[in-house]
Amino acid sequence: MKNFFKAIGLWSTIDEEFEEPLEGITLMGDAAMQLEKKKLLDYKAHYYLVIKVELHVSKRYLHAKSSKEAWTILVKSYQKVANIKKEKLQEFRSQFELTRMRPTESIKEIFTRIEEIVNGLRANGEVLEKVKFVEKILQSLSLKFNNKKIILEATKDLSTLRLDDLQVGLVTCERSLNQQKDETMEDALQ
Structure with a gap:
């Protein structure tokens, strides 16, 4: 001006x-x-x-x-x-670092939660590369997704992995794990 x-x-x-x-x-x-x-x-x-x-x-x-x-x-x-923007940015950075998947949280919910934090970071001037987003999703996963996480990190280039592909793969894995859990419960009840 x-x-x-x-x-x-x-x-x-x-x-x-x-x-x-x-x-x-x-x-x-x-x-x-x-x-x-x-x-x-x-x-x-x-x-x-x-x-x-x-x-x-x-x-x-x-x-x-x-x-x-x-x-x-x-x-x-x-x-x-x-100054307010700097404070908000610090808050969003802290949330980003501390975010972990809750025991009852689904893949879609953790994606949405992290996406909201990333949008807050971007709205306050933070430049966040897509690979950071992908890495954060993988870091945030609960232990039941450890095998899938290890396979993804070993076989995929995280810098080129699309978020949609990651989400679809993790939702499919989640569905499979839930089916196994249901079958185990049915077997235990019989």
Whole structure:
């Protein structure tokens, strides 16, 4: 945005505080023209600040008396947003690292949960490669999927493994394990 104001020749207006002359002082000639010119430039800069920034943000500095004051409020607002974004990013990173499959959780549920965390990371500026996502899914699996995990890591290139293929393979494995469990229960009951 700073470059925008430089390009239209208003940055010096924003960068320097505009001050009205004290009450009772009347300027004449060139001084009066200079004052009017500065006022006009300040109004233009303030106008561009309002129209260039989203409405919910510009409401914070609508009360500003000069474009310099509006700019200062805008900069402080974005610094707060950046700090909040960093905190959210830390929270999502922590969740990503600590996520493990729960005993009653299905493959679809763990995929969805990790996908939500990854979307949160990406929304807050984190660049996450697909291979990290694949590795995280495999790390998060419960012990009953250990054999499938070992086979996948040994036979597949994780950097080229598609998430859909991984999910289909794990859901198929889960279904097979559940069938075996059901058959074992039936045999035990007979």
